[in-house]
Structures are given as C-alpha cells and as structure tokens.
Amino acid sequence: MLEIRNRNTMKIIDVIRHKKTFSSPPAWMMRQAGRYLPEYKKIRAQHPDFMEFCFSIDDVVEVTLQPLQRFPIDAAIIFSDILVIPHVLGQKVWFETNHGPKLENIDLNHFIKKAADVDFKEKLDPIKLAIQKTRNKLDPQKALIGFAGAPWTILTYMISKGKTLDFNNVLEFRETNSKLFKSLLDLLTQKATELLLLHIESGVNIVQIFESWASAVPSHLHEEILFQPLRKIIQTIHEKKPNFPIIYYGRGINKHYNQISDINLVFGIDETSDMQEINKLLPQKVLQGNLSPQTLLTGNHLESSVLDILDAMQDKPFIFNLGHGINKDTPLSHVERLFATLQSR
Template identity: 40%
Template sequence: MADKPKFLRVFEGEVFDAPPVWFMRQAGRYLPEYRELRAKAGSFLDLCYDPDLASEVTLQPIRRFDLDAAILFADILLIPDALGQKLTFVTGEGPQLAPLVSANDIERYRACDVREHLAPVFETVAKTRAALSADKALIGFAGAPWTVATYMLAGGPVKDPAALRLRFYEDRKFIEDLIDVLTEKTIDYLNAQIEAGADAVQLFDTWASGLPWPVLDAVSVRPLDKISRAIKKAHPETPVIFFPKGVGEKAGEYALLQGCDGLGIDYAMDPSWARANLGGRVVVQGGLDPLLTVSGGDDMERAAQTYLKLFHDVPYIFNLGHGFTPQTPPENVARLVEIVRGGE
C-alpha cells in the first residue's frame, strides 16, 4: 500500500494532511528545460508524436518538483488529426485545422481507426510509466467531444462561441452526429492509453462555459457520461476525472454521473460551494487561480491555504483552476508545492 501512488489512494477514500499535488500544464513553456527540448524537436506536432521526446517532457516537472502525478504530454487535437483533419500549429496563432469539418465527413470519420494513427502516443504512455517510480501516478487525457468539436468547426481557437451555439440550434443533427463520432473515438483513445499504462484519465471540457442547460446536457454532460461508463466497463479500477471549465453550479450534474470519480473545479468557482456540494460526493481537484503562481508571494500562499483548509477532511487533490501560463516563475511553483506539503 505504501508504494501505491497517493494520487490513486485518494480515489479509494483516503484523506491526507498534505493532499496529492499535480498541475494542469505542468510540462510546458514556463520550464527552461522544456524550451530547450522544444527548440530541438522541430514542430510542436513532431514533439507530440515522438515518444522519446514526449516522454521526456512528461517527466520534466516530476524531476523538478517531485509531484505526485505526471500527465501525458500530448494535445487535445490529436483526435481530429487522426481523423484526417490536418492539424498544424502556427506561431502566435495556435492550432489550425483544415478543411473545416462538414456533414459529409461524418461517415468517413466513423470508419477511421484512431488507434493506428495515435500509436506513438501510446508508446509515450508506456515509456513514461516504465520510467516513473511506483509511488507516482500517470494521468492520460483527452479533450471532451464538445471542446474538440469547437476547434474542428472553427478551424482553430474559438473566436465567437455564440456562433457555435447558433450552429447547434440551426443544425442540431450534424452537431450531435459529430459529437457522437468524437465520443466513440475518445473512448477508443482513452482505453488505449490505459492499456498502455495510464493509471487514470482526465477529460478537459474547456469550452463548456456559457452553454444553456439543454445544450450543455446534449454536447457535454451526456457524452462525458457515455465515455466514462465505457471506460469503467473496460477498466473498472481506473479513475476518471472531468474538468468542465466555467460551468458553475452545473458541476453538480457532472458529479452525479456514474462514471465520474473526480471533478476538477476552475478558478472562478467558489471553493466553499464546491466543498459543500461536491466534497465527499466525488474527489474534488484544483481551484487555485493559475495567475497567483505568476505573482507568487503571500497572496498565493493565502489562496492555497484556503483550499487546503476547506478540503482538509475529504479526499482532495491539489491543483490549479486551469493551466500554468508561460510567464510562471518555476520558483513560485516550487514554493507552492512546499506549501501543500507543509502538512507532512
């Protein structure tokens, strides 16, 4: 039991004075060792598809901060790339997908075997799990179907979420068909990550924010319910975590889903509400505003202590309420880990 990762023991109901800690975007541009490796890799996509380099990037923050879990280094848009919607990353603009997905693409997407195209990702998982000590967990992940669909429909980062909501109202069948395909492919993708060695999986629904309940239920809650049930059927012991950013009190609907073991809360959510309504029902994860790790100091410490005190008596994972930004000083991250570990 002592060697079993603290991160996994939380999902068995254990409560720790110093909870397990990891961070969203813990591997990335704020680390000088990442920037050095990234410069050698060629394109960002080359880095994602190179198992040796992607595994090294995954391990970098574990070596530096001795965190309780590593999260696979990849990108949420690898599934559309595997489906044949060409993915590129443009400096200063972010991801670009072409051509824009249409109703004519749906059946072709259904026939695609994403496992074959994404085999390098599964090799990264296996290499990373082999390199991690037994007391560290490895988290696999995917973008939630709605968030991935928004990029596929917009051809890149979403500039007008209202336009995609209107698309749902005007052509609901097409949107639901696309979500259905992405749901099935995400199940395949995450199951393959688990088979390769991932100890848990997280689904990021970063564009769930601002959707009226009937839309949110159709494009986010129900697909995540289907994915998590399928994963739990194939791998009953593997924790499934949802991160539906910006959904506010609708987070309670996700926590009720049968396959939901953990729920990430974002920095805008009142942690007292989360403790009262989510704590004890699921493992709550996160909450800290990532910009506090940029400024550091007393404000960061006070905010971290708020979460540590509120969730001291229920299973909890310390994390951010979104990912690190590139300007985050690594020394502030090290200090934050010290604060969390103060109970040990």
C-alpha cells in the same frame, strides 16, 4: 481522520479509490509539462511542427517526466494535445506563433465519411508506446495520467477551423446543421472513449477529460451537449475497466456539477469557484483544484492562497491542482514556493 499511507501505493490513488485524506494532499498541475520549463523549451525548439512533437515518442517521454525531476509532484500527465483526435481523423492541426491552434478548412460531412476509413488505433501507436515507456521510467509511487478533450470542446475548434473561437457561431452551426452537429458530437464521443481506453490499456493510472469550453454552452443545453456525451464515455470505460479513476474538468460549470453527481468521477474545480461551496454541493465526491494560475504567476499572496484551499478541504479526500493550466511565464521559484507550502503541512 488522516491516514498513514502504504509506501508501496500511489498517494493520489489512495485519495481517489480509498477516500484517504492527507494534511499535505497529492498534487500536480495542469500543463505541468510545458513552456514555463527551460528544458521543455529546448526540446520544443527541435520540433517546428507541434503535432509531430506530440507523436515523437522519446521526446514525449522526456517532457512528461521533466516537471517531476524539478518538483515533488505526485503524478505525471502524458504530454499530448486534445486535438490529436481531429488531426488523426483527417482534419490537419497546426500551431502558429502567438496564435492558438489552426485547423484545416475542410468539409465536415466529408470528414465524417473519411474518418470511417482511418485506423484510429494504429495512428495512435506512438502515443501508446510513449505511455508504456513513461510508465516504465516513472517512480512506482507516482501516478501517470492520460487525457482526452471532451467532445464539445474539440468540436468548437473543428467548426471554427482555425479562426478565433466564436461560440455563438458554433451554437448557430448546431441550429442550422443539427444533423451534422449531432453526428460530429457522436463521432467525437466515440473517439474520445477509444483514446482514453488506449491510454488506460497502455498503462496510465488515471484519465482526465477536459471540457475547457463548457461555460460557452447555455445551461438548458448542458445535458444534450455536455453531459450525455460524458455519460456515454464514462459508461463505456467503466464497463471495460470498472471503477477506473476518471477526473472531469468542466471549466466554468462547477456549480452545475450536482447534475452529474451520480457519475463515478473526481470533479476538477476551476479558479472561479469557492472550494467550500463546491464541497457542500458534492459532499461525497473527491475534488481537485483550484489555485489560480494568475496567483502562481504573480506570486502575490501565494502561500496564503494555497493554505486557504488546504483549510477549506481539511479532512476531505482531495487532490491539489491549479484551476486552469499553468501560465507559460510563471517563474520556477513560484512553483517551488507552491510545493514548499504544500509540504509544510
């Protein structure tokens, strides 16, 4: 049964907290503040150092709000990067043209010792201020989302140290440096929790945990590498902020979500999964997803693909999103078509 929304509430929060359903569900897009927007590229050009950009308070506020000034999006997600954690703790991160992130080649044993001396919260003060400013400027009916990378995903970059990600090498590192691997995973679990709590205390309404490289972990290691750290993060947050809305995006492992269905989470679904199948797997859970970014990029069968997802999630509390981050070459007209289709319901 469809619910009529109180105009003083956030649609996406109605879905998560109260399990309300809408014919046109709340919607946002991963990487919605980004390179497909010409106004974003204009500001980005002023910051040769991407990580410096992530700590530039006023520009973070501006680019966070940009997509909501163009499209009828229900939530802003604070502009940042999952690699702020290692960067702040002492492993320098930078980006090169036509290359992913590169991380300083440092001794990771030394990194752990050095991290203990870092005033993590103080280093993150610009992010705190950016969140506060964004929340003050944001429409009260629009949610603000904070986020962090999950420990495994961050660790893959830290161990690879800027080289092309080779997950076999990362898993081999776990075998040959088991104590160090566990210490790093524990440290990142702690710091991801601290980062998310800082986002929450600064004014976000929802947080999302990105486990972008979950599919690289063999299924027999899911509990150790993926789910134990996740449980610790959620437990600590919910001890301090009971029932605070948390979305978990585990790319490539959606069919294993039943192993963590006891956790109070919204489950992010990637584009490789069928929403109806995941709905059967997690009948009591709020789901988020899962339009293919490739479909949005090409525009082929865009409207029918959106409607198929809406049909699959009819009468179910649901958040519409992409199955992965929006492609930087996506035409703005395709995004307009996406939201027009959502609003046609």
